[in-house]
Amino acid sequence: MSKRTNYISWDEYFMGVALLSAKRSKDPATQVGACIVNNKNKIVGAGYNGLPAGCDDNEFPWDKQGDFLETKYPYVCHAELNAILNNIGMDLHGCRIYTALFPCNECAKAIIQSGITEVIYLSDKYNGSDTSLASRRMLDTAGVQYRKVEVHISKIELSFEEKDV
Ligand SMILES: Nc1ccn([C@H]2C[C@H](O)[C@@H](COP(=O)(O)O)O2)c(=O)n1
Numbered sequence: 001m002s003k004r005t006n007y008i009s010w011d012e013y014f015m016g017v018a019l020l021s022a023k024r025s026k027d028p029a030t031q032v033g034a035c036i037v038n039n040k041n042k043i044v045g046a047g048y049n050g051l052p053a054g055c056d057d058n059e060f061p062w063d064k065q066g067d068f069l070e071t072k073y074p075y076v077c078h079a080e081l082n083a084i085l086n087n088i089g090m091d092l093h094g095c096r097i098y099t100a101l102f103p104c105n106e107c108a109k110a111i112i113q114s115g116i117t118e119v120i121y122l123s124d125k126y127n128g129s130d131t132s133l134a135s136r137r138m139l140d141t142a143g144v145q146y147r148k149v150e151v152h153i154s155k156i157e158l159s160f161e162e163k164d165v
């Protein structure tokens with residue numbers, strides 16, 4: 001028997017882990033996941049956008065509009081920052097981060113300071129916004145590479161049916 005040929009690529013695998021992580025998000029509007037990988041292709045951190053530990057998901061607002069303090073924005077910890085903070089205790093220098101959404105300026109700072117040297121993103125839907133421009137400016141200056149993920153598939157279906165294993 002010859003080996004399978006339709007296995008997923010590293011990029012598809014790690015972006016898949018980022019997208020699966022996003023499924024844990026409680027944000028009703030936008031679910032973002034991130035996955036950090038070292039130079040041996042080992043996953044060393046993952047995260048998704050959510051409230052800081054101890055802040056009750058049911059007590060804090062999830063609105064996008066209105067009085068700033070009554071929106072989610074001052075409270076939500078972004079997926080990239082959570083992935084960095086959730087790392088398994090490694091030095092992240094030379095690692096890459098897969099993220100469903102291009103990092104904002106605040107996450108760009110954390111990415112740079114952590115030593116991550118490459119960002120691989122899926123969506124860049126806020127391209128041109130101030131946060132995205134500031135993020136790019138810092139990443140460019142600090143020499144952090146970024147690129148859109150390269151995928152050859154549009155979807156992965158997961159089955160939790162025992163018969164499918
Ligand atoms: N790179 C990013 C960008 C955003 N997020 C989080 C922050 C919010 O929970 C949500 C964005 O809100 P919306 O697009 O609905 O205004 O996504 C992140 O984790 N990483």
Ligand SMILES: [Zn+2]
Binds near residue numbers: 079080106
């Ligand atoms: Zn961010």
